[in-house]
Amino acid sequence: MTLRQKLRATAALFAPATVGLVAAIGIAGSASAQTTPSGQDFVNAAADTANWILPHKSYTGNNYTPAAQITPANVRNLRLAWKYTADDTGPMEVSPIVYNGIMYITTAHDHVAALNAATGKPIWSFTDDPHVISFAANRGVALFDGNVYFGTLDGHLIALNAKTGQKVWDKVAVDDTANSFYTMSPVPYHDPETNRDMIIMGVSDGDWGGNGNIAAYNPQNGAVIWRWDTVPGPGEPGHDTWSGDSWKRGGAAAWTGVTIDSATHTMYLDLGNPSPDFLGSVRKGTNLYTDSMVALDISGAKPKLKWYHQFIPHDTHDWDPPMQPVLFTGEVNGQSRKLLAAGDKAGNLWIVDAETGKLVDHTAVSFQKGQNTQPTLEGNIACPNTLGGVEYQGGAYDPATNNFYVSSENECGFWKASKDAVYIAGEFYLGGAFPKLVGPDTGQVNAVNVSNGVFSWRHHFNLPNYGGALVTASGLVFSGNLGGNEHAFDAKTGNILWSYDTGGYIQAPTEAFEVNGKEYVVVASGEAGNAKIPELPTNPPRPNTINVFSVP
Amino acid sequence: MTVLSPDSARPARIAGPVAFLALCLLAWVLMPGTAMAAATLADDHAQAVATLADVNAAIAELVRADASYIADPKVYHGAAERAINALAGTHGDGYVASAGSSGDAAGAIGHIDSLLNRTATLVWTSPLEGAEANIRAAVAHLQDAAKAHELMDYAIAASRALDYLQVARGRPNETGVFGGLEGVLANTELGVPAGAQQQDACRAPSATPSYGTHGGYIAWVVLPAGNGTHDLAGPSAVTSLSLQNGMIVLRTAAAKLVADACAAHAKDDPPDPPATQAAAQVTQTPPVSSGGPPPALYTKAQAERGQSIFATKCVACHGANLQGTAAPSVAGNDFLVTARHNGWTLEIMRYIVFEQMPRNAPSTLSPGDSADVMAYLLASSCYPAGHKAFPPRDDPKFANIKLGPVPGRHPGQNAKGVCKLN
Numbered sequence: 001m002t003l004r005q006k007l008r009a010t011a012a013l014f015a016p017a018t019v020g021l022v023a024a025i026g027i028a029g030s031a032s033a034q035t036t037p038s039g040q041d042f043v044n045a046a047a048d049t050a051n052w053i054l055p056h057k058s059y060t061g062n063n064y065t066p067a068a069q070i071t072p073a074n075v076r077n078l079r080l081a082w083k084y085t086a087d088d089t090g091p092m093e094v095s096p097i098v099y100n101g102i103m104y105i106t107t108a109h110d111h112v113a114a115l116n117a118a119t120g121k122p123i124w125s126f127t128d129d130p131h132v133i134s135f136a137a138n139r140g141v142a143l144f145d146g147n148v149y150f151g152t153l154d155g156h157l158i159a160l161n162a163k164t165g166q167k168v169w170d171k172v173a174v175d176d177t178a179n180s181f182y183t184m185s186p187v188p189y190h191d192p193e194t195n196r197d198m199i200i201m202g203v204s205d206g207d208w209g210g211n212g213n214i215a216a217y218n219p220q221n222g223a224v225i226w227r228w229d230t231v232p233g234p235g236e237p238g239h240d241t242w243s244g245d246s247w248k249r250g251g252a253a254a255w256t257g258v259t260i261d262s263a264t265h266t267m268y269l270d271l272g273n274p275s276p277d278f279l280g281s282v283r284k285g286t287n288l289y290t291d292s293m294v295a296l297d298i299s300g301a302k303p304k305l306k307w308y309h310q311f312i313p314h315d316t317h318d319w320d321p322p323m324q325p326v327l328f329t330g331e332v333n334g335q336s337r338k339l340l341a342a343g344d345k346a347g348n349l350w351i352v353d354a355e356t357g358k359l360v361d362h363t364a365v366s367f368q369k370g371q372n373t374q375p376t377l378e379g380n381i382a383c384p385n386t387l388g389g390v391e392y393q394g395g396a397y398d399p400a401t402n403n404f405y406v407s408s409e410n411e412c413g414f415w416k417a418s419k420d421a422v423y424i425a426g427e428f429y430l431g432g433a434f435p436k437l438v439g440p441d442t443g444q445v446n447a448v449n450v451s452n453g454v455f456s457w458r459h460h461f462n463l464p465n466y467g468g469a470l471v472t473a474s475g476l477v478f479s480g481n482l483g484g485n486e487h488a489f490d491a492k493t494g495n496i497l498w499s500y501d502t503g504g505y506i507q508a509p510t511e512a513f514e515v516n517g518k519e520y521v522v523v524a525s526g527e528a529g530n531a532k533i534p535e536l537p538t539n540p541p542r543p544n545t546i547n548v549f550s551v552p
Numbered sequence: 553m554t555v556l557s558p559d560s561a562r563p564a565r566i567a568g569p570v571a572f573l574a575l576c577l578l579a580w581v582l583m584p585g586t587a588m589a590a591a592t593l594a595d596d597h598a599q600a601v602a603t604l605a606d607v608n609a610a611i612a613e614l615v616r617a618d619a620s621y622i623a624d625p626k627v628y629h630g631a632a633e634r635a636i637n638a639l640a641g642t643h644g645d646g647y648v649a650s651a652g653s654s655g656d657a658a659g660a661i662g663h664i665d666s667l668l669n670r671t672a673t674l675v676w677t678s679p680l681e682g683a684e685a686n687i688r689a690a691v692a693h694l695q696d697a698a699k700a701h702e703l704m705d706y707a708i709a710a711s712r713a714l715d716y717l718q719v720a721r722g723r724p725n726e727t728g729v730f731g732g733l734e735g736v737l738a739n740t741e742l743g744v745p746a747g748a749q750q751q752d753a754c755r756a757p758s759a760t761p762s763y764g765t766h767g768g769y770i771a772w773v774v775l776p777a778g779n780g781t782h783d784l785a786g787p788s789a790v791t792s793l794s795l796q797n798g799m800i801v802l803r804t805a806a807a808k809l810v811a812d813a814c815a816a817h818a819k820d821d822p823p824d825p826p827a828t829q830a831a832a833q834v835t836q837t838p839p840v841s842s843g844g845p846p847p848a849l850y851t852k853a854q855a856e857r858g859q860s861i862f863a864t865k866c867v868a869c870h871g872a873n874l875q876g877t878a879a880p881s882v883a884g885n886d887f888l889v890t891a892r893h894n895g896w897t898l899e900i901m902r903y904i905v906f907e908q909m910p911r912n913a914p915s916t917l918s919p920g921d922s923a924d925v926m927a928y929l930l931a932s933s934c935y936p937a938g939h940k941a942f943p944p945r946d947d948p949k950f951a952n953i954k955l956g957p958v959p960g961r962h963p964g965q966n967a968k969g970v971c972k973l974n
Binding site: 089090091108130131132133134135136137154156170171172178220221223416418424425426427428430433434436437527528529530532533538 | 643645665669671868869871876877878879880881886889890893894895896900903904907908911912913914915916
């Protein structure tokens with residue numbers, strides 16, 4: 001084959017019909033390097049003060065920014081730089097992606113917008129509004145190969161041109177659109193072994209009678225490159241942890257985040273709860289790999305399990321670990337160790353060894369009660385309820401303080417199991433009902449000393465705190481409270497140094513970025529969605545906004 | 553669909569793309585020109601035509617290789633690869649760039665994927681899903697054929713592929729899954745070319761040339777009965793041909809389905825003037841050929857009580873328009889189409905409302921209040937009110953009532969397919 005023929009063949013193979021040959025050839029060149037990050041940019045994301053290109057800053061999942069212009073000394077001068085009001089209903093759960101001065105956001109019904117990151121001025125927008133199976137949420141996009149990628153509530157993966165917002169391709173990627181959908185941000189990855197780009201995405205289907213999987217897709221057309229199923233099938237190790245056929249609707253959704261150690265080609269995932277959620281008697285056994293962290297070797301053609309650590313064997317309360325695993329090097333008993341942190345909805349912060357998965361430490365960060373009792377037909381109380389504990393907004397490790405920062409909720413529930421679990425396509429597969437809230441609903445921001453698992457400080461709030469934690473190299477911790485206040489804490493003492501009422505309810509993480517050398521902080525705020533509790537006023541309705549702050 | 557008044561018609565100019573004419577069914581294109589043409593399906597029609605063309609191109613490759621009597625394996629491998637390319641398209645799985653293609657860039661699968669890439673389930677959804685499954689099976693066998701070492705291995709794999717492709721192509725005298733691509737083009741709105749006139753098939757044909765459509769199906773095609781030639785090439789699905797008021801009416805295989813549906817509506821609703829009917833056509837409601845009118849399951853007073861309970865207990869998540877804010881839609885097109893797709897019965901809807909809702913405090917409404925909410929939701933989904941209230945206790949017959957879009961016209965129905973209480 002001559003070189004020209006080769007070029008033609010390559011172009012034909014990869015050209016999406018709507019882009020055409022010129023754009024397809026451009027992918028390999030420098031044209032798209034300016035609109036979207038390269039594979040190496042993602043590997044180096046942790047050190048980038050300007051851009052925020054992965055949902056939790058870098059592949060490590062650590063919400064730590066080296067940007068240090070905003071400090072404990074000047075944070076009191078932090079002011080609203082701009083506010084963008086979204087044209088959508090539903091909760092705001094997005095991790096905005098910021099690259100070269102453009103911010104890409106999503107809202108609950110799969111609306112996507114590109115905004116000028118310094119002014120908030122809209123550049124383009126895309127509206128999907130698909131059918132909602134159960135609840136509306138979209139946690140963000142991925143930027144790669146000149147495109148913006150996102151998953152939808154009806155199980156599509158969609159690629160938009162990052163410059164124009166025009167659709168490049170659109171593919172149904174879930175097995176069953178009746179019970180499976182997407183909420184998480186896709187994660188771009190360049191496989192150095194095969195030199196292939198991929199978009200990694202996990203499906204949300206665990207409470208609806210589906211089984212989870214994590215899959216890598218070709219960014220050019222959505223074709224599956226590999227897929228790893230989270231519930232072992234017949235003949236696979238771990239299959240015997242499910243009684244009878246219960247594994248077929250076992251859950252273990254991969255719905256939160258993807259942590260990658262690019263040095264060792266290892267992927268760490270925290271997997272969802274087993275289902276039916278509240279009726280354990282129909283799925284006897286420990287139910288692997290539900291409520292587990294798994295370490296997958298992704299150096300080969302298909303992922304291979306290196307180890308797993310199950311946090312809650314045979315969960316009957318929907319207490320999965322939604323916080324993306326945070327990979328960090330921390331100090332334990334005077335020794336520097338490579339660690340992973342996980343947070344679950346039962347209110348636990350777990351620290352495990354990154355090489356072996358063995359438990360290093362465990363701290364209860366929420367009020368816990370009735371955790372060893374299964375829901376009964378008559379009903380019983382257990383805490384936290386299904387909204388945590390620790391949720392999906394992410395944690396942060398600060399090498400300066402050796403603290404791990406995580407936010408948490410104290411909510412209690414009255415749980416009821418049913419006699420049997422009935423699978424209805426498109427409906428929750430619970431074997432019971434979601435718990436009724438009991439008692440006050442409160443929360444806190446916690447700093448846990450990694451050396452010994454003891455709190456360095458805790459800040460208590462009268463409302464749950466879903467904001468996760470962002471820690472800055474300058475010694476600040478940011479987190480938003482459900483009530484609507486965004487707070488900045490002193491990372492050492494936990495003193496609140498600044499706060500701002502966003503006018504909406506906060507259940508999105510905080511991020512930091514720079515445009516033209518100036519540092520900004522961003523958090524989304526809006527309707528309460530599933531986080532609604534009796535303590536929140538229903539009126540007036542809360543606007544869905546993106547709030548960006550800077551020191552003038 | 554668009555309803556035309558008789559005086560907006562123009563004389564017929566019959567033409568048709570060669571590929572389309574040579575291959576199938578009621579293959580004429582009633583050329584555009586009228587102000588009110590059905591524009592929404594124009595691109596879909598082109599996609600469907602292109603799908604069939606790609607499938608036929610793949611079949612032609614295999615037939616041609618078979619007829620060549622050449623023993624060179626390259627001829628056979630090349631034919632299999634070009635057939636794969638016509639089916640898979642340039643970016644589909646299995647595409648062989650070096651082989652060339654007698655199809656187009658999107659390929660049959662690409663065209664079907666773009667047709668199926670929508671939330672709504674339409675009358676042509678299952679036939680196209682079936683066709684796609686058969687095309688994919690054919691591709692798998694063609695991949696074996698392309699690698700076959702012996703001519704006999706090639707022949708076995710290629711003939712299996714041909715079997716699947718013939719089922720995918722289908723036949724124009726079937727309206728369902730067995731109709732395949734030809735059935736879809738002959739009997740559903742996908743067969744209506746860009747700009748062609750459409751009329752409601754529940755009414756008598758009044759303009760030529762035009763397509764009589766209802767609920768997504770083509771019931772008849774009408775042509776002027778003057779001198780002249782109308783190119784009706786290839787197999788067609790004409791089940792009856794009649795002369796009516798100076799027009800030739802060709803009835804399709806779907807005519808019976810549509811006639812039954814029209815008869816069922818006539819019992820429910822007095823006829824409306826055409827203008828309101830055009831406005832009411834927001835869903836692709838499939839004709840219901842049996843079972844009669846939808847059941848009356850609640851009283852009007854009960855639905856009104858349910859509305860005020862909904863406004864305090866449900867509205868925060870499901871929205872005042874019932875289309876959902878954080879939670880799903882609970883009435884109208886999106887809800888009903890999904891319910892039908894998932895096979896939901898009234899029993900299932902009742903179970904969710906009574907046992908699972910509100911999500912943060914399940915079964916905290918009294919059975920009476922839950923029944924009232926059911927009444928409101930049914931009314932909002934255009935189910936008719938009756939004289940008996942929705943009961944607070946379960947009823948075994950609910951398991952036999954399937955949910956789905958309610959046939960007929962619903963005055964006051966909004967764009968989301970939600971009916972107002974009245």
